[in-house]
Amino acid sequence: MRLPKHVTICEVGTRDGFQIEPEFIPTELKVEVVDRLSEAGVPRIEVTSFVHPRVVPALRDAEAVMAKIARRPGTVYAALVPNDKGALRAVDAGVDVIHTVVSASESHNLANVNMTIADSLEKLRAVGRVARRAGKPVIAGVSTSFGCPFEGPVPPSQVERVVTQLVDMGAQGISLADTTGVANPLQVTRVLEHLIPKFAAIEWTLHTHDTRAMAIPNILAAMECGVTRFDASIGGLGGCPFAPGASGNVCTEDLVHCLHAMEIGTGIDLARLIATSTRVQEIVGRALPGQIIKAGPSQRRYPLPDGVALRLPKGVR
Ligand code: COA
Ligand code: ZN
Numbered sequence: 001m002r003l004p005k006h007v008t009i010c011e012v013g014t015r016d017g018f019q020i021e022p023e024f025i026p027t028e029l030k031v032e033v034v035d036r037l038s039e040a041g042v043p044r045i046e047v048t049s050f051v052h053p054r055v056v057p058a059l060r061d062a063e064a065v066m067a068k069i070a071r072r073p074g075t076v077y078a079a080l081v082p083n084d085k086g087a088l089r090a091v092d093a094g095v096d097v098i099h100t101v102v103s104a105s106e107s108h109n110l111a112n113v114n115m116t117i118a119d120s121l122e123k124l125r126a127v128g129r130v131a132r133r134a135g136k137p138v139i140a141g142v143s144t145s146f147g148c149p150f151e152g153p154v155p156p157s158q159v160e161r162v163v164t165q166l167v168d169m170g171a172q173g174i175s176l177a178d179t180t181g182v183a184n185p186l187q188v189t190r191v192l193e194h195l196i197p198k199f200a201a202i203e204w205t206l207h208t209h210d211t212r213a214m215a216i217p218n219i220l221a222a223m224e225c226g227v228t229r230f231d232a233s234i235g236g237l238g239g240c241p242f243a244p245g246a247s248g249n250v251c252t253e254d255l256v257h258c259l260h261a262m263e264i265g266t267g268i269d270l271a272r273l274i275a276t277s278t279r280v281q282e283i284v285g286r287a288l289p290g291q292i293i294k295a296g297p298s299q300r301r302y303p304l305p306d307g308v309a310l311r312l313p314k315g316v317r
Contacts, residue, residue: 001220006265007228009252010044010205011037013280014065015080016249017237019049019058021284027061029283031068036279037234038072040272042252046099046231049080050089056241066093078139082113084126091134098131099175100124100140102166104159105148108179112143112242121165128169140171141207146183146191149243156194163195163202173203175231178218180246181211185221192225205229208250210236210289215250216258223264230255235277235288251290253277257297270297 014034018025034047047069053060062079071077078097079090090098102120103109109117124140131138144151145159163174176191183191188206196204206222208215208231219230236251253273256266270292277293304312 002224003262003264004223004226004228006267007223007230007259008043009256009266009268010046010078010229010231011042011234011252012046012207012231012249013037013233013235013237013252015046015049015059016231016240017233017235019056020238020241021058023285024058025283027064027068030061030065033234033276033280033283034065034069034077035072036272036276038070038075040276041266041268042075042273043267044076044078044097046078046080047095049082050086050093051080051082063089063093066095080141081127082120083123084130087127087130091130091136095136098127098136098138100127100138100166100171101143102140102162103143103148103179104154104162105144105151107150108144108148108243111150112240117162121162121169124166125169128171132170137172138170139173139175139203139205140166141175141177142166143177143179143240144243145176146178146187147180149180149245156191159191160195160198163199167199167202171202173205173229174199175205175207175229177207177231178209178215179240179243181209181214183208183218184214185217188218188221189225192222192227196225203229205231207231209238209240209246209248210250211245211247216255219250219255232256234273235280235290235293237280237284237288248289251277251288251292253292254290257292261298 048062079095080099081087232252233249234252236248238248240246
């Protein structure tokens with residue numbers, strides 16, 4: 001396998017995850033989670049989104065969250081915006097990086113942001129201008145890049161058309177999103193091999209959902225193609241409220257555990273990450289899909305059953 005030495009994880013649980021929580025999570029608890037993540041060494045955090053508060057009431061406290069987090073030097077704090085109004089709010093709130101969203105399929109874009117793709121791209125052009133004036137980089141996300149819950153397969157040529165316009169408007173990075181967890185590793189390879197050579201200057205991110213247990217295999221495929229940036233959510237929180245059947249992102253601590261086991265660095269303290277996931281489970285009041293929090297890391301050892309120790313051949317243990 002051709003694996004990188006280091007990858008950059010962007011935690012999206014407090015946005016992609018908290019946006020869909022049925023009970024409003026109080027601002028102080030959102031702030032606590034963001035601060036625990038930065039203390040665990042997570043290098044990038046998509047803290048919240050600046051969207052219409054009626055459309056996503058769970059994140060209506062975006063400004064307050066940004067104002068109250070403890071900014072850890074070196075941590076990059078991003079937020080998602082759908083339009084220039086969101087970008088202005090995000091800049092005022094002090095985000096470091098602006099994440100945008102548009103879908104590769106018309107149906108999902110209409111369901112998600114109530115606009116055609118063309119209208120969204122027009123709004124994102126305005127976002128680009130706001131970001132440039134403020135000196136903030138833009139990472140443009142493309143939802144349903146590997147398939148749409150309404151339309152089915154999305155051809156790579158369609159993703160390419162959207163990416164071309166996002167690059168034109170000044171996006172430094174593109175985040176390809178498998179919004180409903182339909183991608184498989186072969187498809188990820190095909191899409192990335194189609195796109196990466198065409199946009200030499202772009203930093204690519206893969207945003208996965210683990211809806212069908214294919215997120216980590218897809219991340220492996222993307223690493224083989226040279227991608228080193230991945231979104232993940234603590235505990236595996238998440239889902240898109242505007243995509244039926246969507247469930248959580250790849251679980252951050254499971255991904256970090258897998259990467260560390262393969263000697264790929266993340267800069268993240270796994271024990272602190274697992275402690276954060278435990279706290280998030282308390283906050284949302286239920287167990288989350290992550291596996292490492294249940295199984296423990298692969299180095300975990302159990303006490304020998306009674307009697308076995310005495311019968312072990314010499315030199316074992
Ligand atoms: N933040 C706050 N308010 C916003 C806003 C933003 N980013 N963008 C628009 N508005 C306000 C407008 O000011 C206007 O307010 P008014 O009625 O008081 O004049 C109102 O919303 C309607 O504006 P319009 O441009 O017609 O927006 P819309 O109602 O069609 O909604 C979006 C479009 C994009 C704002 C909305 O669909 C949205 O926020 N979607 C986000 C979905 C999401 O987060 N999905 C999950 C992420 S993948
Ligand atoms: Zn997502």
